[in-house]
Amino acid sequence: MTTAYYTHADCKRHEMGSWHPESPDRLQAIDDQLIASRISTLLDYREAPQATEAHLARVHTADAIYRIRENCPSEKSEYSHFPLDADTSLNAYTWRASLRAAGAAVAATDAVLNGEVENAFCSVRPPGHHATPSEAMGFCMFNNVAVAAKHALEVRGLRRIAIVDFDVHHGNGTEEAFRNDERVLMVSFFxxxxxxxxxxxxxxxxxxxxxxxxxxxxxxxxxxxxxxxxPALRKFEPEMIFISAGFDAHREDDMGQMGLVEADYAWITKEIMQIAEEFSNKRIVSCLEGGYNLSALARSVVAHLKVLADLD
Known part of the structure; x- marks a missing residue:
């Protein structure tokens, strides 16, 4: 089984302050754990391209796109930040990182639908599932999974897609983007x-x-x-599955107060893969959302990837 792994150095350049839990260290911790677990060489590494504004506009309003594009500080002001809300801000590299994050999800969707790989994981940031069509919020700029799902539906012609969200926080932005859209089934716990x-x-x-x-x-x-x-997923019979893969429900993550461990994320992934095998020609695109305890995040991503890539 071939699993593509999309990431880009630009995603490590967006930061919201040294105090902020949604930090570039998250991606570095994942990279280090992949090497330590000896699975990095078993994945198909791919550089995330930039999404276009046309990709973003299938989900987000022109004003939402403009607000992020035009309010990033100058690169000459590398340590300046523009606040969008109390815990979400822009730095000089946020626009570029956000395009890479959404672009990874779109490119992964195409790679899976083209049969180049069976599934893909996007190790990107900023995360996306709180970003509504009209507003960036909750550490999120653009809704990466929603942008990819719209691409699958409106460009690639799929008729039914499922979105699975296991972040500790409710994916309000994704729900708003697809509320009452009969082409989409979203399942989540939070x-x-x-x-x-x-x-x-x-x-x-x-x-x-x-x-x-x-x-x-x-x-x-x-x-x-x-x-x-x-039961809901089997009744719906999705042609493709997207995962908002947040790992902040881990018992070691102080961002939430739940008690999941790596084995639970592996089990959830196996169950999703079974649905994908039954109905979706094994097609899955998973995108990183939350997860802020660096060790727990990295171990959980490895557990998730081992199942996706059939490395257990």
Whole structure:
């Protein structure tokens, strides 16, 4: 099985301050763990291209794109930041990094649909699932998975795609982008009540939202996935699956208060792959979202990739 691994050095140049948990160190920790785990040479490394504004415009408003493009500080002001909200800001390299992050997801989609690889993982930042069509928020600039999914539907002609989101936070931006779109089924679990405090009030019929309380462990999450995600996915019969792969529900991650471990992420990945084998010709594109404890993040990504690449 061939798994493409998309990343780019530009994604390490976007930063929001030395204090900020969504830091370039996240990607470096993943790179280091891939080497330490001796699987880096078994992946098909690919350089993420830049998304075009046409790619972004399938999801985001012109004003949302303009606000990020035009408000990045000059590269002469390398250590300056432009605040979008209390915890999301732009530096001189954010525009470039954001284009790479979305571009990786689009390129991975094409590679999978063209049969070059069976699946792909995009080790990119900024993350995306909080970015709504009209607003960057929650560390996210553009919604990478939504941009790729729109590309699959509107350019590549797929009729049914599924989005799986296992970040500790609800993917409010992705839900807003696809609410009531009968071509899309989104399944997710998320800690509740917790940022962004969405996902529980009248979700659309194409959303399977599973709010779980703090301190929930893997056995609880596995049961909920078995009872709710998997039947919905099988009924929907997706032609391709996109994953918003956040690893901040890990028990070592202080960003949330859940109790997952690497084995849980491996199990979730195996279940998604089974659905993809049944209905989607094994086609999966996974994009990094959250995960802020560097060791737990890196170990969890390796567990996820080992299953995707059939390296267990």
């Amino acid at each position: 800690q509740h009540p917790y940022y962004p405090y969405t996902g529980t009030e009248h979700p659309a019929s194409n959303m399977v939202n599973i709010p779980v309380p703090a301190h929930s462990y893997g056995d609880v999450v596995r049961q909920l996935i078995t009872e709710q995600w998997l």
